[in-house]
Amino acid sequence: MYSQQQRQRWMSVLASSPAAELLDGWRALDLKVPFAVIRAPETGLTQLIGRMGATGRRFVLGDMTVTRAVVRLDSGPYGYSYVAGRDKAHAELCALADAVLQRAEHHERLHRQLIEPLSARLREQHQSRAREIAASRVDFFTLVRGDN
Template identity: 35%
Template sequence: MEAARRRVHRILALANAQALRQACAAICDATPAAMLRGPETGMVMARGRIGGSGAAFNIGDVSLTRASVRLANGAIGHAAHLGRDAGRVRLAAIVDALWQDPERRREIEDRIVAPLERFVEARDAKLGGEVAATKVDFFTLVRGED
């Protein structure tokens, strides 16, 4: 269950704001949610590693917005995203809370999570193709005078 919820959080975080709004407009707009926290924006330190495995170093501060909501059935949803889009974070928190209801999970997966996952995969594939097209292969030519 925790791995599945982490997957949903990942998809909600990777989807852009417009795709998230389109995917959950009908469901989230019709779901009353009480704000427990925020949305509030603050700064966090982004860290990186050279080559993905080197020693960690600080890249710099980035803004992060987080929110927590409670639905009428008592489910609590949380979300946090880089940036300052409070509306996006609120929608993601509502989706998280709705997803936790076993009776609505299939609907949320089919109508919100699956379309967003397809969007993220398509965007990543397109970006991967664009990056691959700019790859430079360096090689050494053997000179014939040796």
């Protein structure tokens, strides 16, 4: 069995990855796993809650569109997914990948050939964005004159 943190990590990578890249990676695996759709992908809203400084009072930041799906492999495990936006195919593929990643016979291959490359791509995008932001950073300072 896989720890909750391991599963959260791979689900984060799957849900954060662009749907086209995830689909390309899945097709390259050429896995034919029989599954049943338990909860067809459906789109809804979730409420975003924020806190000022992470410690202040809660406030409603707004709503966000999410799509969720649940599948079950014929061999037993259930796969769940929640993805931002309205892409139903992305949600279903994330749920299928979640279920397959729970199977020991496929886990190592999927992790090596799907999760790690997608994670590296996301990390590279994040670092690129951080460099872009750092390049435009402006430091403000105040000059104090005398004692008065």
